Amino acid sequence: xxxxxxxxxxxxxxxxxxxxxxxxxxxxxxxxxxxxxxxxxxxxxxxxxxxxxxxxxxxxxxxxxxxxxxxxxxxxxxxxxxxxxxxxxxxxxxxxxxxxxxxxxxxxxxxxxxxxxxxxxxxxxxxxxxxxxxxxxxxxxxxxxxxxxxxxxxxxxxxxxxxxxxxxxxxxxxxxxxxx
Numbered sequence: 001x002x003x004x005x006x007x008x009x010x011x012x013x014x015x016x017x018x019x020x021x022x023x024x025x026x027x028x029x030x031x032x033x034x035x036x037x038x039x040x041x042x043x044x045x046x047x048x049x050x051x052x053x054x055x056x057x058x059x060x061x062x063x064x065x066x067x068x069x070x071x072x073x074x075x076x077x078x079x080x081x082x083x084x085x086x087x088x089x090x091x092x093x094x095x096x097x098x099x100x101x102x103x104x105x106x107x108x109x110x111x112x113x114x115x116x117x118x119x120x121x122x123x124x125x126x127x128x129x130x131x132x133x134x135x136x137x138x139x140x141x142x143x144x145x146x147x148x149x150x151x152x153x154x155x156x157x158x159x160x161x162x163x164x165x166x167x168x169x170x171x172x173x174x175x176x177x178x179x180x
Contacts, residue, residue: 015166016099016163016166016167016170017099017100017101017170018099018100019098019099019100019101020098021096021097021098021107022096022097022098023092023093023095023096024092024095024097024156024157024158024159025139025158025159025160025163026092027137027138027139027158027160028088028092028137028139028157028158029088029089029092030088030137031088031133031134031137031139031158032087032088032091032092032158033084033085033088034133035133036083036084036085036087036088037084039084040077040080040081040083040084043080044077044080047073047076047077048073051069051070051073054069055069087110090110091108091110092158094107094108094109094110094113095107095108095109095158096108097156099167099170099171101120102119102120103117103118103119103120103121103122103123103171104117104118104144104154104156104167104171105117105118106118106154106156116154118144118146118154120171122146122147122148123144123145123146123171123172124145124146124147125145125172126142126143126144126145126168126171126172127142127143127145127168128140128141128142128143128161128164128165128168129141129143130161134157138160138161139157139158139159139160139161140159140160140161140164140165141155141156141157141158141159141164142155142156142157142159142164142167142168143155144156144171
């Protein structure tokens with residue numbers, strides 16, 4: 001086995017359940033920027049088309065509106081672009097997770113912080129999903145399903161696929177530290 005591959009095997013839960021806080025994969029920032037860029041592009045095109053339709057449909061528009069409206073749209077587009085570029089970085093630095101023998105803890109949030117603890121005894125099943133853009137960045141989303149209504153599904157996006165699979169396997173396997 002080469003050093004480039006993840007050295008711990010699926011049989012070594014200690015590699016995942018070390019009790020230390022970990023950051024998301026750094027590729028998650030680029031992934032979020034790409035998704036945000038597509039959304040920002042759609043919003044920007046919608047704003048530009050709406051402005052064009054108004055200018056064509058309304059026969060008499062005051063001259064100050066003719067230069068103020070494009071300026072306002074430009075400011076909105078530039079602000080949206082800045083937000084799309086910077087927000088994923090803020091989000092990445094403020095998201096961490098910890099897996100130990102008792103379960104998983106996820107801390108995230110830029111403006112509103114949240115801490116979610118999911119004990120292994122409450123986990124009903126887990127899943128790892130990967131959309132087409134996530135697949136391109138070799139990322140996955142871990143889904144943890146629990147009994148109950150609030151936080152009955154806890155997700156953690158931005159994990160390297162192999163790590164997400166190891167966490168999933170650790171959370172669903174029994175053993176001496178199993179809470180059930």
